[in-house]
Amino acid sequence: MRRFRRHRPAVVGTVVLVVLVVACFGANLVAPAARGAQDLTLGPTLPSWHHWLGTDELGRDYLSELLYAGQISLAIGFFVSLVATLVGTAVGAVAGYLGGAVGEVVMRVTDLFLIVPAVAILALALEGLGSSPLTIVLVLSALSWTYIARVVRAQVLSLREKEFVEAAKVIGASTPRILVRHLLPNLAGLIAVNISLATATAIIVESTLSFLGFGVQPPRTSWGNMLSQASGLVGTPQVYLLYFPGLFILLTVLCINFIGDGLRDALDPQGKQL
Secondary structure, eight states: OHHHHTOHHHHHHHHHHHHHHHHHHTHHHHOSSOTTOOOTTTOSBOOOSSSTTOBOTTOOBHHHHHHHHHHHHHHHHHHHHHHHHHHHHHHHHHHHHHOHHHHHHHHHHHHHHHHSOHHHHHHHHHHHHOOOHHHHHHHHHHHHSHHHHHHHHHHHHHHTTSHHHHHHHHTTOOHHHIIIIIIGGGGHHHHHHHHHHHHHHHHHHHHHHHHHTSSSOTTSOOHHHHHHHTGGGTTSGGGHHHHHHHHHHHHHHHHHHHHHHHHHHHHOTTSOOO
């Protein structure tokens, strides 16, 4: 924690992200208006003291809609990163430690996932399976574990030759114990960084899919489909409806990346002890 606190961008990113997460998931308490509350007589209005981010064409408070939409975007990002990291870490650790034919087969399967056009596969899968948030999480996770698997495998190939692993083998430690108690703790920094980067990537991919019409569908809202709905407003007075969802995505991704940098420096076992 001391080393993490010395990384100022990471600390600022953590504070901003926590505020954003609390505001989104506590929108029932902090949002200026209820979800979907309309005032058709008001119509679209520019940001003001009454509506900090303005209102949309249905007279809905845009800040409130962004906070409620953030619940889905953030949840998808967090769950995709968690599932993909768990699967990728397990696959990479087993492939790296066992090596041989098992490791080669596992990594060739991983390579197959890497070469497929991800966005096209995602669009087709969501078109066939539906675009519920759960489906999006499962499909994104199925295509997001490969990077961490390759990185973990490379690290485990190096670590398995270390003296502490040989000592664990000599005293009779089982393979699962060596992986869980001796190898994975040395990968804590790598895993933490991957969770942060995978979260940011998942939010961007979900937003891209929703923008293209393959992601979250109405009446559910996410930052991506809010961008899609406002995409035709460029050059009009209502263009602010396009800017604010993009700003929320940018702010979230920047904060997560700063946190990832801070975690990498703080958890690096070979880093300078501050």
